[in-house]
Amino acid sequence: MASVNKRYVLSKRPVGLPDEGTWTLATPEIPTVGEGQILVQQHYISLDPAMRGWMNDVRSYIPPVAIGEVMRAGTVGQVIAANNHPKFKVGDYVTGWGGVQQYSLSDGKGYYTVDPKLAPLPAYIGTFGMPGMTAYFGILEVGKIKEGETVLVSGAAGAVGSVVGQIAKIKGCRVVGIAGGATKCTYLVEELGFDAAIDYKDTNTSIHKAIKNTCPDGVDVYFDNVGGAILDAALTRINRHARIVICGAISQYNNTTAIKGPSNYLSLLVNRARMEGMVVLDYAPRYKEAAQQMGLWAMQGKLKSKEDIYEGIENFHATFLRLFSGEKMGKLVLGVLE
């Protein structure tokens, strides 16, 4: 066990893409547990696009990370000390909001035990964690997919999108994924069973035309992780009574100018369609139900997980940027165990 707790604290609010000066690597001593507390040694930290939003000083669904505070992040690790905690004991594997640090002191609030025998630890911050929950409730509860419908998903090779597409396939939909690069597109079709994939970086075909080609019967549900030009193109191909699930807008998170609103939003009127936002935290009371269902699908071989794991907490900044460059495949995870 190390003698210090390496952690990244937010040192300034970034404008555009965060630079290295956005955070400071701090190395305080590893804390000792007080009465009713636990100390979690983190194994993996979840890197998610939503983290970028938490860094802005704006009203949102949760308060922004304060300057000087440890960067907020989901984590999975092991309890290494506990002082009369009613729920957790030393040795428990737990997932929660540990932040970008190696050791997290907590009263246990927001932590859940996980079983490393059922799934590898990183899966608990991926398919069985927030991204998986987001996919599950987003496509089922907000998207309200029905058998035989055409489902289009952007960010399709990512942590959320890949699960969205697989669930839609399980439910009998025709599924088309949008991702950047031929490798990801091949992965979607050949590994995950998508019906078709669109490489938005392919300059030979416009995204608009590619959607038309791959969704000849139009789009019934569009699950959007990216916003921008892709959302606009999808809006031109929606069917009557289509549902657009607004889960994120990664193309816009580092804008230094105003966010690009969907110019084609009047397609909602023409098609009597709906665009609806969702925040996974609202479904917390039902996480267990979703995890059980997804675990069953995973055991049946219907739901595959892919984590892209980079090692070393010192590589946090560089690894975080992969979210926005797209240089990753599946769920982005940082291993921080030393």
Add this chain to the structure above:
Amino acid sequence: MASVNKRYVLSKRPVGLPDEGTWTLATPEIPTVGEGQILVQQHYISLDPAMRGWMNDVRSYIPPVAIGEVMRAGTVGQVIAANNHPKFKVGDYVTGWGGVQQYSLSDGKGYYTVDPKLAPLPAYIGTFGMPGMTAYFGILEVGKIKEGETVLVSGAAGAVGSVVGQIAKIKGCRVVGIAGGATKCTYLVEELGFDAAIDYKDTNTSIHKAIKNTCPDGVDVYFDNVGGAILDAALTRINRHARIVICGAISQYNNTTAIKGPSNYLSLLVNRARMEGMVVLDYAPRYKEAAQQMGLWAMQGKLKSKEDIYEGIENFHATFLRLFSGEKMGKLVLGVLE
């Protein structure tokens, strides 16, 4: 009775605001009725923002008006000839899609009889016509207003908006209207009983700040007739689980550049809110139910109609432009009886 049928046919597709050359005044002879047909002498023509959309050669909820075709419009008038028609007889007052002309030949499809003793004829193309139906189903079925909620409506002094606001008041909501000019704002509050009104032309207060001031508890339902900057401002003030009804976007209909998409659409995500389009034609099977309910409210003095009537079919073009300049009060109607 005149010897010719003055009518406006679409002669070209306008770019931006229609100019006089957009239409041609034609004066064919008044047609004679064939077997199973009726001839309707129109008294009033409905001028609606939606007409601008029908002039564009784009896929929409109904086909565009063809070049050389009589401009599509709702009408109310009287049957002056009928040849073995199963449903209508001479003398009946009827409303339907008569177009911008004085005499309309029809097989009767889409026409409904109206009773001039129950309401003045212009009301049948206003509060008891398409605008009223749009308001009724839009605010109740799509907006799903609940007692005690705050309802914000743009284009509030218009044919649709004024009815939306009054229905929301009847249902126990707090209602704020957005309109252009002090006269309209005073009308909304003093005549129609709105709780507050925002003059978007008032340069002393930004629309954003005005919404904040008049909706201190946020906006639960925003009924949008205008789009553009006002939609964007409204999005910053919506509450959790808010509903935004997309009924129109009059600020964008004459654009010669791309439509301005709502830059703040990610407020839908943060607030788990919904933006949904509606087309009144979908509710045709329920028009009668709505008309009965609104007729009752009108008799009880809870629902007021205001038509702004201009006379003379030759004034069609100039009167039509009032939709976009805002130089009108209530439902815009053209009287065409000679």
